[in-house]
Amino acid sequence: MKSKVNKILSLITLFTLINCNQQPAERAIEGKTRKELVTFSPKVTGRILEIYVEEGQTVKAGDTLAKLDVPEVSAxxxxxxxxxxxxxxxxxxxxxxxxxxxxxxxxxxxxxxxxxxxxxxxxxxxxxxxxxxxxxxxxxxxxxxxxxxxxxxxxxxxxxxxxxxxxxxxxxxxxxxxxxxxxxxxxxxxxxxAYSERYIIATNDMEIETISLNKGELATAGFALFSGYIPDTVYFRFTVPESKISHYQKGGNVKMLVNYNKKEISGRIVSIKQLAKYADITTAFPDYNPEDAVYEIKVIPEHRNQLGNLLVNSNVILK
Known part of the structure; x- marks a missing residue:
């Protein structure tokens, strides 16, 4: 019985030593899909009379988004x-x-x-x-x-x-x-x-993501009533530790893989800048030393108009 216990302990020790000697697998650099954000706010304070658009709708420059009631301006x-x-x-x-x-x-x-x-x-x-x-x-x-x-x-x-x-x-x-x-x-x-500003007009094309208020509520001047994304402005943002930044150069071409649809995208690095805060990283499980500097890489796809409705904030792997 004692010999069996010794054998089991020897096997456990052996497996432990093997695991300790193995190097952890290097994680892929993950990033996020982004689009340029735009918001529309009223220039005057008024109560919302009508909202002419819905969340998820794409509007064109010059479209009327909402109408406000501004009796003070009439006076x-x-x-x-x-x-x-x-x-x-x-x-x-x-x-x-x-x-x-x-x-x-x-x-x-x-x-x-x-x-x-x-x-x-x-x-x-x-x-x-x-x-x-x-x-x-x-x-x-x-x-x-x-x-x-x-x-x-x-x-x-x-x-x-x-x-x-x-x-x-x-x-x-x-x-x-x-x-x-x-x-x-x-x-x-x-x-x-000021009276003409009772109509909130879209100044450029936008995919409406959020409508902050409802009909009948009070919209104050400067409050972001409509927010969304500018179409065909997709870019990708990655955070890379100092130990790996030498693999990437500004202006270089890279390959990326979208996780949820497994679509491969070609792009070009347009900027590399150091991040000041650890909270700004996009990698979910960072595997680099805390003393390493962290850099943000911004990648523009080669053909934005061919990406379709790529989901914002979706995970992307940098190859």
Whole structure:
């Protein structure tokens, strides 16, 4: 019995030594299928009224994806229209100058002040002569002189006002009024542009993967409402340790094998860059030393349009 136990222990020891001497099989370099990602977001905040597309649908540039309700922008348009009309009227009034009625009023005012001035001048001349003959007190003379000076000042002011109206509005006032009109028109244009943004339009072709919100929900400005992939932008991403990177060169041609359909694809390496984080690797079971640097290899297939609907994030083996 003891001899049998010894034999069993000897066999176990032998198998253990054989296994320890065997080198682990070298794993293939695995990567992922990628496509260029694109998202569409509203420029204004609004509630979703309609969604015209579905997940999985391919849309073309210029297609309408959704419609938003933006009542605040409609109110701003009404305000901007009122401000624009008022500013235009101010600018036109500045260019036209005084009306005919205003000119007549100023002429009538000037005529009345002219009569008052002539009367005050005659009264002052009489008072001056009487004052020279000592027939008038200094107090009365000063009163007559003050009335004469006051009438003259009022007449001068009326003449200047009439001359200003007849000459026309100053160009500075005209430019100021036109500037305010342009500012109001700019605000109206801005409001109209914001109102047009209630429609979310596709700016390029896209395979819609995710629609983040549903009809009736509030979409905020800048929120990624639609996300998906740009067609015919397939590329492959591999992570290679420092010990194996010498086998690959930028611009070199490589062969790849798609795991799920066993399709072989030819491609070209377009970039090799070092990764800063261990979490960025694509290999599921890395078999290299932790101190090794890790590099990302980006491969572009030779014929993208012949790949068909290759699944994104599917595993690919780099040969």
């Amino acid at each position: 701003k348009i009404a305000q901007a229209k009122g401000a624009t009309s008022a500013a235009r009227a101010q600018a036109q009034m500045a260019r036209n100058g005084a009306t005919a009625d205003q000119v007549r009023q100023l002429k009538a005012k000037q005529k009345g002040l002219q009569e008052q001035f002539q009367y005050a001048q005659k009264a002052y001349n009489r008072a001056r002569n009487m004052y020279r003959d000592s027939l008038l007190s200094p107090q009365n003379y000063d009163e007559a002189f003050a009335k004469f000076q006051g009438a003259k000042a009022q007449l001068d002011a009326a003449n200047a006002e009439l001359h200003d109206v007849q000459t026309g509005t100053r160009f500075e006032k005209i430019e100021m009024a036109e500037g305010q009109a342009n500012q109001a028109m700019g605000a109206l244009q801005e409001a109209n542009v």
